[in-house]
Amino acid sequence: MATSLREENARLAAQRLEATFLAEMLKAAGFGEQENSLSGGPGEDQFASFHRQAVADKIAASGGLGLAEHFFRAMMETPHDR
Numbered sequence: 001m002a003t004s005l006r007e008e009n010a011r012l013a014a015q016r017l018e019a020t021f022l023a024e025m026l027k028a029a030g031f032g033e034q035e036n037s038l039s040g041g042p043g044e045d046q047f048a049s050f051h052r053q054a055v056a057d058k059i060a061a062s063g064g065l066g067l068a069e070h071f072f073r074a075m076m077e078t079p080h081d082r
Helices: 002-028 042-061 067-076
Strands: none
Touching (some): 002 042
């Protein structure tokens, strides 16, 4: 049973890692940036990052790019696997 809890925790960590990666990619792509008469200010940048992270979390939770599976396999490797 400890193994399944370990696997569950590793899968969750892998999904979170993929979501963080996706959020950074969305930021680099300019997702959430606005330029109009109502935009600007220090709060906008902070809220845009929350929005990017929420979108990235949803993408990762629905399968993402497949990175989470690679991260999971790497986390589950033991020294004897190599």
